[in-house]
Amino acid sequence: MRILCYHGCALDDEFLFRPGLFMTPKTFENRLSFIKDQGYPVVGLGEAVENLENHNLPSNAVAITIDDGWYGTFKHQYPALRQHGFPSTLYIASYYMEKQTQVFNVALAYVVWKSRVQAIDFSALGFPNIGSATSTDDAADSLCKIANSMEGSAERQELFRKTCETIDADWKQIESDRLISFMTAAEAAEIAANGVDIQLHTHRHVFPDDSEQMASQEIIDNRSSLNDIARTRLDHFCYPSGVYSANSVKFLERLDMKTATTTTPGFNRPGAHPLELKRFLDSESVSELEFEAELSGFFELIRRTGYKI
Numbered sequence: 390m391r392i393l394c395y396h397g398c399a400l401d402d403e404f405l406f407r408p409g410l411f412m413t414p415k416t417f418e419n420r421l422s423f424i425k426d427q428g429y430p431v432v433g434l435g436e437a438v439e440n441l442e443n444h445n446l447p448s449n450a451v452a453i454t455i456d457d458g459w460y461g462t463f464k465h466q467y468p469a470l471r472q473h474g475f476p477s478t479l480y481i482a483s484y485y486m487e488k489q490t491q492v493f494n495v496a497l498a499y500v501v502w503k504s505r506v507q508a509i510d511f512s513a514l515g516f517p518n519i520g521s522a523t524s525t526d527d528a529a530d531s532l533c534k535i536a537n538s539m540e541g542s543a544e545r546q547e548l549f550r551k552t553c554e555t556i557d558a559d560w561k562q563i564e565s566d567r568l569i570s571f572m573t574a575a576e577a578a579e580i581a582a583n584g585v586d587i588q589l590h591t592h593r594h595v596f597p598d599d600s601e602q603m604a605s606q607e608i609i610d611n612r613s614s615l616n617d618i619a620r621t622r623l624d625h626f627c628y629p630s631g632v633y634s635a636n637s638v639k640f641l642e643r644l645d646m647k648t649a650t651t652t653t654p655g656f657n658r659p660g661a662h663p664l665e666l667k668r669f670l671d672s673e674s675v676s677e678l679e680f681e682a683e684l685s686g687f688f689e690l691i692r693r694t695g696y697k698i
């Protein structure tokens with residue numbers, strides 16, 4: 390079984406900023422058309438994992454998963470999936486869906502990237518003691534550190550706006566276009582009602598493997614946020630940023646999670662650990678030829694010879 394992993398779809402030029410995170414709607418549509426034209430059977434993830442164990446899965450089966458819950462997923466990926474009649478699983482990290490602010494660290498890096506500024510005057514932002522950053526990366530890092538020490542999302546959004554004003558970025562436009570932000574709970578409910586399986590991705594996009602209490606709390610908060618939205622039981626999970634360890638697997642076992650997906654590439658065969666499912670991370674950086682090589686099993690063959698892809 391092949392499991393494909395997607396993230397957001399670009400609303401503007403985000404695919405140039407982070408091609409691993411934002412794909413153009415056209416590339417996504419091309420992928421779906423390719424899957425359909427080549428006759429790969431697309432199956433829902435939960436059903437696929439069950440049938441994999443029963444040896445009851447059609448040959449070359451593909452499951453489609455999307456991470457995070459970006460607004461671009463609602464705007465572009467969901468209609469495309471619906472048009473093709475493909476089942477899919479959307480793992481939502483619910484914090485930014487609830488808050489409806491920009492995803493701070495990504496939005497900040499985006500405006501800094503777009504403005505091509507070399508330094509940010511921190512005194513203008515009300516932080517005179519930090520000094521000025523020597524590169525845009527330093528600037529974004531320093532601002533993220535400040536943001537992480539802040540109490541809430543409204544305060545962080547204020548810092549985002551101030552930063553935009555300092556570097557002549559148009560935060561009003563970014564906010565009204567809903568760039569670098571998540572879909573609303575109502576939008577998530579709409580796509581769930583139309584067949585997209587909404588599942589767990591933690592509340593704050595972290596799943597610490599050194600604190601079972603904190604990791605469990607992430608699942609509790611994520612479940613309570615998605616409970617009224619999802620149409621199926623919330624017992625499928627995707628590790629945030631693909632980070633996991635033997636401890637994380639143990640935590641999920643104790644939380645009765647049925648499946649968990651990683652970002653380790655590869656096919657899944659009968660006997661695969663259901664809490665360590667492999668996925669192919671598709672993105673704007675993956676060429677059509679590479680996508681074909683993955684789906685056809687050519688890359689898997691290469692991996693089996695010991696090469697890393």
Ligand SMILES: [Zn+2]
Pocket residue numbers: 456457482590594629630
């Ligand atoms: Zn994620």
